[in-house]
Structures are given as structure tokens and as C-alpha cells.
Amino acid sequence: MVVSAREREQRRSVAPGEDQQVSCALFSDICRAWDLEHRYRILDLGPASGATVDFFSCFRCRLVIQDALDELLELQRVMRERDEAGDTTDLARCLAAVADDKFDVVLCWDLLNFLHPDMLVPFSQYLAAHMPAGGVVHAFINAYAEGEFAPGRYRIESAAQLRRSEPGQAPVECYRYTQPRLRQLMPRFKVRRSLLLRSGMQEYLLERQPDRRAPVL
Amino acid sequence: MLDMNQIKRNVSKWGNAQDAADAGAGTEHVSSAAQVKPAKAPATIGASIRFKGDLSGEEDFVIQGRVDGTIHLKKNNLTIGVNGKVHADITASTITVEGELRGDLLGSEKVVIRKTGNVLGNIVSPRVTLEDGAKFKGSIEMDPAPADAAPASRGGSLERPAPGGEASPGKSDLKRA
Numbered sequence: 269m270v271v272s273a274r275e276r277e278q279r280r281s282v283a284p285g286e287d288q289q290v291s292c293a294l295f296s297d298i299c300r301a302w303d304l305e306h307r308y309r310i311l312d313l314g315p316a317s318g319a320t321v322d323f324f325s326c327f328r329c330r331l332v333i334q335d336a337l338d339e340l341l342e343l344q345r346v347m348r349e350r351d352e353a354g355d356t357t358d359l360a361r362c363l364a365a366v367a368d369d370k371f372d373v374v375l376c377w378d379l380l381n382f383l384h385p386d387m388l389v390p391f392s393q394y395l396a397a398h399m400p401a402g403g404v405v406h407a408f409i410n411a412y413a414e415g416e417f418a419p420g421r422y423r424i425e426s427a428a429q430l431r432r433s434e435p436g437q438a439p440v441e442c443y444r445y446t447q448p449r450l451r452q453l454m455p456r457f458k459v460r461r462s463l464l465l466r467s468g469m470q471e472y473l474l475e476r477q478p479d480r481r482a483p484v485l
Numbered sequence: 486m487l488d489m490n491q492i493k494r495n496v497s498k499w500g501n502a503q504d505a506a507d508a509g510a511g512t513e514h515v516s517s518a519a520q521v522k523p524a525k526a527p528a529t530i531g532a533s534i535r536f537k538g539d540l541s542g543e544e545d546f547v548i549q550g551r552v553d554g555t556i557h558l559k560k561n562n563l564t565i566g567v568n569g570k571v572h573a574d575i576t577a578s579t580i581t582v583e584g585e586l587r588g589d590l591l592g593s594e595k596v597v598i599r600k601t602g603n604v605l606g607n608i609v610s611p612r613v614t615l616e617d618g619a620k621f622k623g624s625i626e627m628d629p630a631p632a633d634a635a636p637a638s639r640g641g642s643l644e645r646p647a648p649g650g651e652a653s654p655g656k657s658d659l660k661r662a
Contacts, residue, residue: 315620316615316619316620316621316622317615317617318614318615318616318617318619321613321614321615321625324627325613325627325628327627327628328627328628329627329628330624330625330626330627331624331625331627332623332624332625333621333622333623333624333625334622335620335621335622
């Protein structure tokens with residue numbers, strides 16, 4: 269899809285570096301479908317936020333905060349220098365807190381934008397191995413970023429609205445994944461729903477697919 | 486600028502309080518002035534102290550130095566100061582982290598991670614406060630109480646608690662959406 273510079277400018281409702289309100293109808297869907305008797309396991313791959321802790325404290329859950337971006341980018345840099353693809357052993361080192369659990373919900377806000385395809389494939393395999401079938405990944409993909417943009421920090425303002433800020437983060441190369449490309453690189457997930465937001469971000473709800481069983485003879 | 490009259494008034498007041506305390510010693514009926522106990526300053530591990538081993542006690546504790554091991558203050562509060570570096574599993578009533586901590590935290594009242602805090606570990610506590618700017622990696626058990634101990638009215642709300650409020654998972658009174 270070709271988008272003019274003017275349209276991009278219109279979609280960017282705030283200047284770079286300013287806080288930005290991000291609507292998140294699909295995140296709201298997750299919360300609405302919450303079974304309150306079930307104890308959920310939630311993985312937040314972004315930096316720790318008091319607002320996120322406050323929000324999930326209303327639910328019975330185990331919240332794991334991993335803040336994985338910097339370590340994944342460093343691993344990605346090393347892998348690309350060696351001209352290798354990442355593997356799940358390397359990822360296990362970066363995602364130590366993830367190791368012993370299965371997560372019903374994974375919050376992947378901004379992160380997928382910055383993972384090279386050679387890293388995204390093993391990353392999605394690693395996530396799938398730590399999620400039950402039906403588990404969901406909530407992510408924002410910046411469909412209109414050109415080249416680089418700064419990773420954001422997200423605060424939950426309500427189930428339907430987040431606030432994104434860029435507190436002095438250095439810009440990072442962005443891979444602008446389209447939906448077909450995501451399907452290709454994350455084969456154990458299907459896109460349950462996606463929404464294009466006014467800011468140009470695409471909100472995704474990716475669902476972990478059941479593993480295929482060998483046919484019974 | 487020094488106010489000599491105010492200083493004299495204070496000296497006189499302190500003298501009277503001391504007299505009252507002295508007069509009350511050894512008698513059953515002590516004056517109310519003598520009953521007021523000054524707040525006990527917490528025990529402190531200073532910035533230059535390094536400690537290895539198991540720490541336990543029955544008074545509040547502040548760590549500005551370095552501690553490796555375990556810390557057990559069942560009914561008291563622990564503060565890891567801005568200069569504190571702790572590698573330990575901790576049990577205490579209220580745990581406040583302003584410095585660095587590697588280890589698991591069991592706070593029977595609450596756990597507070599200040600904006601200068603940097604924690605790598607798991608938290609179990611009925612209330613957890615994470616200030617903006619704090620660094621944390623690990624897990625937080627929300628509502629660690631068993632399901633049957635939860636109030637019958639327990640339900641879901643899509644609204645987050647009031648800004649600045651503490652996360653109080655055990656005390657939520659929610660209505661189903």
C-alpha cells in the first residue's frame with residue numbers, strides 16, 4: 269500500500285518524542301473476555317510500568333515483566349555480525365524469566381517492529397513454546413515508519429487506551445511487517461484480528477495455534 | 486537568624502520533659518509526657534559495610550551497604566537505600582527498594598520499588614507499588630490468596646485503579662463487566 273507523505277503526516281498526530289494516546293480496542297477485547305475464576309499468566313516484554321502493575325492487580329494473575337528489547341537487539345546485532353540466525357538457546361538467555369512458565373497473554377508492544385526476520389522466526393517459536401494453544405500476543409506494528417523510529421514505553425490508562433512515550437530512546441531500525449509477512453514469519457500464530465489506528469500503527473491480536481498432531485494410524 | 490527566645494523556650498521544654506521522666510521512674514503512675522517514646526531509629530548497614538550471611542531481627546532495617554545472603558524481618562520493615570546493593574531473598578512486612586536488589590521478595594504488607602530502584606527477582610505481596618522510572622525484571626503474583634478466600638463479589642472491571650494508587654490485589658472490590 270502506497271501512502272503519501274502528506275497522509276503520513278496527517279496520521280502522525282503528535283510530534284516525535286511527545287506522549288501519544290494509543291487506542292487499543294483489541295487489548296480491551298482481551299480484558300472483556302477475561303474469565304475471572306481463572307488465574308492468568310501474563311508476560312510483558314516491555315519495560316516495567318507502575319500503571320501496568322496497577323491495572324493487572326485487579327485480576328488474579330501472575331505478571332512477568334521481562335523488558336527484553338535491549339538484550340534482544342544486542343543478540344540480534346551479534347547474530348547479524350556473525351551472519352547467523354538467532355536460535356532458541358540464545359533467546360532463552362535473553363528471556364530468562366519466561367523459561368518456566370506458559371503464558372496466556374503476551375504484551376509485545378513495539379517489540380516486533382525491531383526484530384529482524386532472522387530473529388523474529390526463532391522468537392516466535394520460543395514464544396509459541398511458552399504459550400498454550402489459544403494464548404494471545406498483543407502487539408503494535410508500525411506500518412508507516414520509514415527506516416528507524418524510537419521504541420516507546422507504554423502506560424495503561426484504561427483497557428481501551430494506552431499512553432506511549434519515547435523517553436530519550438535512540439531510534440532503531442524498523443522492519444515494517446505486513447500481515448502476510450507476519451503470517452509467514454510466525455507460522456504458529458494466526459492473526460485473530462488487526463486494526464489500523466489513526467497514528468499509522470497497526471494493532472494486532474495474534475493467537476497461538478494448536479500444534480498439529482501426527483495422524484493416528 | 487537565631488531566635489534566642491525560641492531556643493530558651495525549647496531548652497525549658499526539654500528540661501521539663503526530662504524532669505517529668507526522671508520523676509516518673511520507679512513509680513506506677515507516670516505522666517503522659519514520660520509515656521511518649523521517641524520513634525526508634527532503624528538499624529542501618531552503612532554504605533561502607535559488606536555483609537555475607539543470614540540477617541534476621543525484630544526491628545526496622547536500612548541497608549546502604551552490600552548484603553549477600555538472606556534477610557528475614559518477619560514483622561518489620563526493610564529499606565534498601567539508594568546506595569544499597571543486596572543479593573538476597575527477603576522476607577519482611579514492608580520492603581522498600583531504592584537501590585539494587587537481586588533476589589525474591591516476600592512482603593507481608595507491601596513492596597515498594599522507588600524510581601531509583603533496580604530489582605531482578607520475584608515479588609509476592611498483597612500490595613505492590615512500582616514508581617515510574619523503576620527497573621524491574623521478574624514476576625509479581627497478583628492476589629496470592631487462594632480463590633476461595635476471595636470475596637464473593639469478585640468480578641472484573643476494565644477501569645484501572647485511581648492514578649497514583651497502590652496496587653492492592655487482595656483488596657479489590659470489583660463488579661463483573
